[in-house]
Amino acid sequence: MSSIAQRPQRADARRNREKILAAASVAFAESGLEAQVEDIARRAGVGVGTVYRHFPTKEALVEALAAEHFEDLAAIAEAALEEQGDAWEVFAGAVWRSANAAAADVAWCEIIGGHPTAVQAASRGRQRLAGAMTTLIGRAQAAGLMRADATVDDVRTIMCGFGHVAAAQRAGGALDWERYLEIALDGLRAR
Amino acid sequence: MSSIAQRPQRADARRNREKILAAASVAFAESGLEAQVEDIARRAGVGVGTVYRHFPTKEALVEALAAEHFEDLAAIAEAALEEQGDAWEVFAGAVWRSANAAAADVAWCEIIGGHPTAVQAASRGRQRLAGAMTTLIGRAQAAGLMRADATVDDVRTIMCGFGHVAAAQRAGGALDWERYLEIALDGLRAR
DNA sequence: CGTTAAGATGAGGTCCGGTTCCGCTTGGTG
DNA sequence: CACCAAGCGGAACCGGACCTCATCTTAACG
Structure with a gap:
């Protein structure tokens, strides 16, 4: 065998x-x-x-790249775990860095936005990402800087919206993903 | 002739x-x-x-329905113009009603999300919608209840994200468009 | 009721993009 | 150097979706 x-x-x-x-x-x-x-x-x-x-299959190719992208995002989030200072800023910084990395890449936006094929695959990177994000969120909440009911899923949801806004922006819509993130992150902040 | x-x-x-x-x-x-x-x-x-x-052409059919949908949204926004009471609640109520109307309809979500075909057409309804929304936003800002720098485009951006979150949710993702709206609208509120 | 032109039909044309497959090429090995 | 299996190329295949058109049907009017 x-x-x-x-x-x-x-x-x-x-x-x-x-x-x-x-x-x-x-x-x-x-x-x-x-x-x-x-x-x-x-x-x-x-x-x-x-x-x-x-x-x-073409799908296999997409999955390979999606996995790579999620590993990249996980690396960004894990790097943030090491940072000192204001827990909210650390969290928000990680989100901004992720968004910047993805925004220039149409496929990446689509993947983050929840493209069916990509959702299945990339479980490893996604888990690392979710783990690190959970910690970042917990810290920001402990510091009283993030709304207490926020979860990783909220971040995932916001990033899904982000992906599509960014994709639409590249497609010519008069949208602005940076503005989008500014507002959405504000919605996650503690009042 | x-x-x-x-x-x-x-x-x-x-x-x-x-x-x-x-x-x-x-x-x-x-x-x-x-x-x-x-x-x-x-x-x-x-x-x-x-x-x-x-x-x-199929596209013409899509355009016809998109136009209809934007008229519906415009009607919702215009109805809100007549409402009395807290200007923020009036604005948010209109957004929630729009979202509820669209959420059950995949195509409607895609259209709101900025589907290329639909963006072109439907200019009349979109203008009515933008007009009414601008007034609603202005009132909420005058009452000090909405961030002063918010614009109609911000609402459009948020609704673009909404459309895709809702579509992704229907497609099986573990997303929640109501939660999304809650957070995004919070991001538009005055602090 | 007869006539006519608008309207309806749906099999087939066409295009497009993923996938297959078979003959040819080539890196690696004895 | 000879050999061969792994690897390569790209024309052909195939299914799916939009759209056309030649033929039949029927509403409307005198």
Whole structure:
């Protein structure tokens, strides 16, 4: 059973996998999750067949990138755990940093906004993110700076709205995601 | 030139137009704007060709319904203009009523959320809505109950987020649009 | 009741985008 | 260097959704 010690992946294959991931990242950032597989292949300089050799389905590609993004968000939140000072500012800073990271990337906005495919996957990063956020929220509440009934889900909900506002803004709507966050975070503050 | 006084539209045609509009309304409410033309035709009890006779394109159908929805929202806001009492409560009440009207209708959420097609159209209703909202906001600010820098665009932004949160909620996410609105509106309140 | 043009129909055209598949290429190994 | 399986390419396939059109139906009017 455990004789799966096959010959390791060929070097060019490993390289192609990376190229595809990078190309997909760019394409999705520009065009959102409806970017086309053929476009991704072209950017990566490979044929569509190669993309499908590495990722059985377009959805798998999306999941891989979504997982990556959630890991990034988790890293931001975990870094905030180390910060000293006003607990509200630490929390809000983490949210702002997350938003800034995501805002320029259409697909990232869609993922945060709750795109069905992305919601399933990325459980590991999402859990790390939720864990760190819970702590940040707890501290801000303990300091009396955040409304006592706030939960991680509230933050998730706000970030869902954020994702779509940012996406709509990039699509040309006269919206402003920074303003959105300002208001929404104010709504989480203690009165 | 002005001899366009053709024979009036046939009675069955007028009836069919209404049936199509009603069917589309239901289908879109259930499945969102990606509901299929064939499904709409089936619900209306007509052939697809008939749908296309009345609406040159699916987009035209969406626009017609979007316009209707914005008129409804405008009516809600204008009704609020007549209300007496706490200016903040009047404003918030109008927003809550709008949200309640839209929340059960997937397409309505998508439209409010800033669906590209819908944004173009419906200019008349949107203007009425914006006008009434501006007055409501002004009154609440004059009473010192709303943050002084709030604008109609802020409300639009919040409602964009709302639309998507509500849509995501219907799609199964563990989100809660009522909680969302509670927080967002709190963010608009004067401190 | 006959005539006519508006209206209805729905099978099929067309386009689009994900996925497959088979013949060719190539890195790795003996 | 010879060999071969892993890997690659991209034309073809396929399903799904919007839309068209040639043919049939019927409301309206004299």
